[in-house]
Amino acid sequence: MSDISVVVLVDTRGPPRETILCKREHRIMYVDLRSWVMVQAAKVNDVVMETSATVRVPVPCTDLNPLNLLEEAMPRIGQLPDGVSVVYDAKSHAHAFQFMQGVADVQFPAAQIFQRCGYFPEEFSIFFILKHGRKYENEECIVNIRDIDRTSISISITNSNIIFIYDSQPVKFRNYVFRDNNWHTVGFSVTGNTVSMTTDCLNIRRKRLKRQFPSFLMVSNSTIHIASCRSRKSALKGMLKDLLLIPGADAATKACPPRVPRHIHHDNNLPMFPDFGGLDTPGPKWEDCTWMSVGNLAFDLYSQSLKVCINGIWKQISIRLAAQAKKKLDYLEAYQNIETMGPSIDVELFSIPGEGLFSVFANSGGNSETHHRKKSVSGLYQWADKKFRLYQKLTTDEAQSWCSFWIGNQFYLAVANYGLNPTHGTNSTIFRWHRRRKKFRVHQDILTWTARDFEYFQNDDDHFLVVANHAKGSTQEVDSIIYKWNKREKKFKEHQAIPTVGAYDWTYFTVDSYQFLAVAQAFNGLSTMIDSRIFLRQGDQFIQFQTMETNGATDWEFFKIGQEYFLVVANAYNYGPQNFKSINTYRTNSTIYKLNIQKKVFERFQSIATDSAIDWEHFTVGDNNYIIVSNAQNGDDEENNNSLIYRWQGMDKFVLVHKMAILPSADWEVFQDGDDMYMIYANPKGKISQVLKVKYA
Template sequence: MTTDCINTRRKRLIRKWPSDIRLNSSSVFIGSCSSKFGVFQGQLKDLIFLPGADASVRTCPPRIPHHTHMDNSLPAHPDIFRQNSPGPRWEDCTWMDVGNIAYDLHANSLKVCVNGIWQHVTLNLQAPSPKLPKRLDYLEFYKDLKTPGPSIDVEVFRIEGEGLFCVLASSRGRRKKKDVSVMYKWTAGEFVPYQRIPTDAAQCWEHFTIGSNFFLAVANYGDNSADPTNSTIYKWNRRKKRFKEFQSIITWTARDFEYFEIDNDHFLAVANHARGRSQSVDSIIYKWNRKERRFREHQVIPTVGAYDWTYFTVNNFHFLAVAQAFDGLTTLLDSKIFVLQNNEFIFFQAIETTGATDWEFFSIKEDSFLVVANAYNYGPQNFMNKNQYQTNSTVYRLDKDRRVFKKFQTFKTYSAIDWEFFSIENDHYLVVSNAQNSNIEQDLQTAIYRWQGADKFVLVHEMFTLPNSDWEIFEEDGDVYFLYSNAKGRTSQIYKAVFTF
């Protein structure tokens, strides 16, 4: 048997073939997926039925060249098709055929007709290879990242001229050692500790630049809701190549700092979670004062158990969404979206959420979406306290005519406290965290969904990870990495994207 006109296998048959086989009205299996007939793997491109045992000799290009110009024969089409074939024949390399290209099966090379001679095409390996569209296939484990304690948030950022960094909001058990977050620098393919920054039950790190200055702000939860805490803004010191304390802001169990820029004005919004016994507490938007070179209070927005601010723009309108997680009684309450008008954020829309901890905004083509991470189902609506971490998390799409976000797609999530949207080439993805990893099986899985147009987001990948609270994606040296913070332990992890082409 000859396959691909190259490989020949010989086997003596016990019986004469096909003398004792009825060929009339018989079925012949060429390739079958059923293991009964031997599994066929590969690609069958052409099938020709020819009588006679010399079929391969007649259809395949001859092994021995019969052209004086060449050391390898190159009939692009076997003899039997010659009459009706319009394509080039291997003899056809005259001065009129200059530039014709054909593939020499036996020499396994591409040849071009130059002045009556088929010549090997030498590929210039220095030339950039054509860029093929790549598609995320799966994630593979890359490296562990040790932190001083469980971490709720990670921020990845670049400092021009210095490199790639990340900082994790870690906190250790209280009353032990002093709390600290560690900033890491990407060195030789891994994050190595770079600077230790004192924190107080850090919840969120936010990196931003103002002019040519680099800042890092930490939202500190503090010890308890009865006392205020200092949350701190650090500024990069060029000479010492370290972040130095720059300004501290009084916060109440702060959960999040959100930086945004509008028309060259710089803002920092803090999500205050609770004050004393009440979840109702003012969250504050700070604005950069150019003269004083400090952030100053700009607007106060009353919030209830605020967990996250998310800033986004749609058609030059500026929005802020707040995720409200708990009102003291139940996690089932409204989260709110505000829109900027005359320098103030005003109420735009309320959306009912269940222990909301994160909003993620993203756009696909002309459409704008918001997805909420609903983390915890607690309150009268779940008085049996059943599957508290099992919730529905929903994607909303902005109806631009009616100016309202409408329910678009709902996912079953398990202790979801973070959504991260990312795009690779033309594909769009959502990864959702899973912060508990408790008893139920789904609870061990972190899921990735891919945008598939009319099918919306479709689950394409599930990973058994450690409990994770925040996902960040970054690119370095052409590779795509995923870094998640471990909500419950001291080992956060980096994964690497594997692509199909």
């Protein structure tokens, strides 16, 4: 860039506007310093002429409504382009567009939808629903937005990849879905420097996108091409049902139910979807929602809501969430007692499409008179008719915690077994859901050492499982292992060993594009006052990022409120030289840390007195954020015989709002059924765990 000067363009209709004018290769670039928008003018002479007119600068598209690009391109059946027809798929009762070989280019000017703006939305999602089962001889195009000489946005498929192009830069995802001649929903979401691909609401893969943010991608003079983008050889041969452009942040978060209800997205207050079955609303009639179309996504332009097929019912979540935001937690009431196989240290919630919601308890001891000689049993329960009912008994060995996850279209459950003999190690087990038998079957055993916890996480197409090994024989110093999924063998293999001391819990979380693992370390053989640690991923390894002094740490919980990131630790026991009189050993302070972005460190934010805290759980009701702490050892002090709920109150930090005199609790989970919210906890001292129901104000 050369010959840069600051000039003032005088607008006779208003105050002066300060603008940087840059001359480059006989072209002028105007940069509006107020809106930070840049636009390229036509070629001009080297001499810049004075003018009194204000340059009209295109603005980003921020006020668009969700659009069905297929309807924009083909608004009337009678005017379909040559080679395009509407077909009926009898198998799934759906109408869709079929594109024949040599189809004429289906296109329309971008100005048709970008009427008051010239730049593509900086954050957006594009969803399409496609059925394709043939082999791909060439790259087949879904949509392409381009001007004369460059591509702005493009989506295409090949036999091996689904390709997303942003500003002529391709990002490739492996094509696992379009091979079975069934309907599949695929969505691409762009935010910041990340592009996410969501397939059938089950699998989300993320990759880095090389772009400056904001990128000001000009589309005012572009053309939107559908199904046949560059040549007739690239024509789409499948059946395309919907092609949706949704401006704003990740619409997949709003459209798809969480695979495990405990992992509520902290950026929003979305519950599971309210029931939409049977409501008579204006707009198009929807095809049947059957088990074959589970996960299919559609957008109703009339009600402006996204709908997803779940368990035979079309369920929706409105883009306008004002009604949900008004809800407030008033109190909780006892709803159901669950008789478990024994004392429960952990409870895990998860959903399987077509089967519903499940809970599985980590039961240790108390369920066999000879449990010191035989393995124990943990109970799996299914949510049916608004109750949890015993569904399957799973063989475990002094189970400590459960972890559920998807790999491709397979669902797994991993249990961390403590075992009965820490000297010889114990097998922890990974179970896989058998679709035909509708039961869990053993898939893989992993040798662990008094395992306390499993944590699953994913990085692009790679899947990982990390175990918290607590002790080995008489020493608490033992490596905890990160395992990586071997795609060829379909097994987890050891990937990285991390030295830990009395490890009790692993928590995976991300901040922007950075990935972290936090380990709670409980005991070093002499004292519970030891450091817990946070690790940062660099390359394919995790390195130490920060240490925090904790006191018998058993759990980390990560959550986000607005633009602030928090970590809270559950400190369970105060033993060692710091408490040589052994007074109130269960009474400790648990600490909330807040991330200082500038310093790149988690700082102490608030301390809360707890009684053998085993678990923290963050949840939202409407616009309100809450954290609940489990008190596993209530002791003889009746005043402390409570589990406590704290509400975020800004400058007041977290304020105690509810004391619940319930059974001892070791783990809390929150789930939604329609408009109803429930909380479930595991009882570590007895065979009765409970479900509580949230009552709204």
